[in-house]
Amino acid sequence: MNNQQIVLASRPQGEATAANFRFVEAPLPALADGQVLVRHHYLSLDPYMRGRMNDSKSYAAPQPLGEVMIGGTVGEVVDSRHPGYAAGDAVVGMGGWQLYSVVDGGAAGMLRKVDTRLPLSAYLGAVGMPGVTAWYGLVRIIAPKPGQTVVVSAASGAVGSVVGQLAKARGCRVVGYAGGAAKCAYVVDELGFDACIDYREHADARSLARALRDAAPDGVDGCFENVGGAVMDATMLRMNDFGRISLCGMIAGYDGQPIPMTWPQLILQSRLTVQGFIVSEHMGDWPEALRELAAGVAGGTIKYRESIADGLAAAPEAFLGMLKGRNFGKQLVKLV
């Protein structure tokens, strides 16, 4: 049986392109003792992958050239030589950009069985890594009190949409940034944010900050930052004393261009705390987060939207489009 895979062919010079990826076929090896064969139903595409394509310091080691692109996957066990798994089990893991993965069933954190009462794809979004990312940055770093104002960029995306809904559930005023009228309408009308600023309508941070002054008249107590650059500068201009900035992503700078923070003196003047984090380093918080997220999705209080590309070969274009904001909600690739 053959596997299909997408490997990193070359590192981007500036903007990533389809030529950085290569589609390959490879035979599936026979299972060794303790191994599990998983057929992927969905592949998750996430902004962090762009950082891994560079050969510079990022959260983690760079993605090796010539190897299967890393990525979260959800699917079913089709063969198992590990006593903990049986054919038919639904599992989430880090299977990468390929149709099948062979996983060491005993390795901690590599594979997790999931409840099929929720849609499988949710485990790559609101009830998966993006959802826990939202939960950690909001609950552990921003730690908002009822009545405070939380601002989140990329508000219609997999992480931002959950941040806002969790903050609303905690009694906060929530303002998002998103690109375009359709996304902004969705953020307010469907997700229940109090306001959403279309960043495409503003030329610079000062203009964004004026819009934010109207949307957040009491100032900003917590910022969940996914983007960086002018959007982050604008939020900083409106932060209240002792505000917290949870720095989750700087998608504005993934292509290597400089993205300075224009007014770092605001950290001092407003006595802010700015904290970067990566959710995989806080595994102890995952169970509590996943309980709240799964209950929210099951109960309908956490809504989400998906952009689904069809077939592994479509993954590179879907990924590149996501980096430009062409997706609407969580970007997935359907593999079966």
Added chain:
Amino acid sequence: MNNQQIVLASRPQGEATAANFRFVEAPLPALADGQVLVRHHYLSLDPYMRGRMNDSKSYAAPQPLGEVMIGGTVGEVVDSRHPGYAAGDAVVGMGGWQLYSVVDGGAAGMLRKVDTRLPLSAYLGAVGMPGVTAWYGLVRIIAPKPGQTVVVSAASGAVGSVVGQLAKARGCRVVGYAGGAAKCAYVVDELGFDACIDYREHADARSLARALRDAAPDGVDGCFENVGGAVMDATMLRMNDFGRISLCGMIAGYDGQPIPMTWPQLILQSRLTVQGFIVSEHMGDWPEALRELAAGVAGGTIKYRESIADGLAAAPEAFLGMLKGRNFGKQLVKLV
């Protein structure tokens, strides 16, 4: 009896100048019930005062035009109509740029009696606001472990010198930045830092970061930042994962010019925490800090150096020189 005072005459346009200050004489009012008359022995000059001279948002309300410049003072009670104070008591307070102040003896935090076994001037430096600033940023924000590396800018100054000595006492490797060979030699030879980088010998942040790589071969776990700009950029380039930056001052930007943070993505990549603070908002920590600082000065484990200007009229030039780094250690004005 006449008082002599220096008031803020005008707000700086860019760099502050002597013309922004005005020397005035005014009669001392008779004491009302509950008031205390203090004769100042020393006036403290501190970088934060430059921020107060601007009409923009800073830690606190701007210094009002036409009023006596704020500032810490130490002196003696010469008359008292408050039962808690008697003539001859040594007291530290916020008397401002003047020879005498009339203080409400019952107002919390306005006046504090001090032990005359230490030199009075120490209460404006290592055993005063600068020392507690050092203590808070190091102990409460950086919270270094033995063996970790702490970097501090303006290392020969009133705050930086204490940061380094407190960090050495906690088993850290300590690296300073200072301006000029004489200050760097003092920081290493007298204060006991492991290394000191003369920032004047480097053209930019990259060059500073190379020097820091040699001085801090295991990277930097804690940064106590007094300066901002290229010095802070350089330290950020060498921060280890989960490093803490205690943001105490950005003297590089007090004249209003932009001082962007060049690589904010390092906060994310290295999962840093950057926290701004102002020590007067953490009064609960002062007693513990002052106990350690007073014991260190009394025991000789905390050394300090002073630049003493003579007479109130010399205060403006001494202050302007301090902003350019012309002082060497804590800048004071001797008033008796």
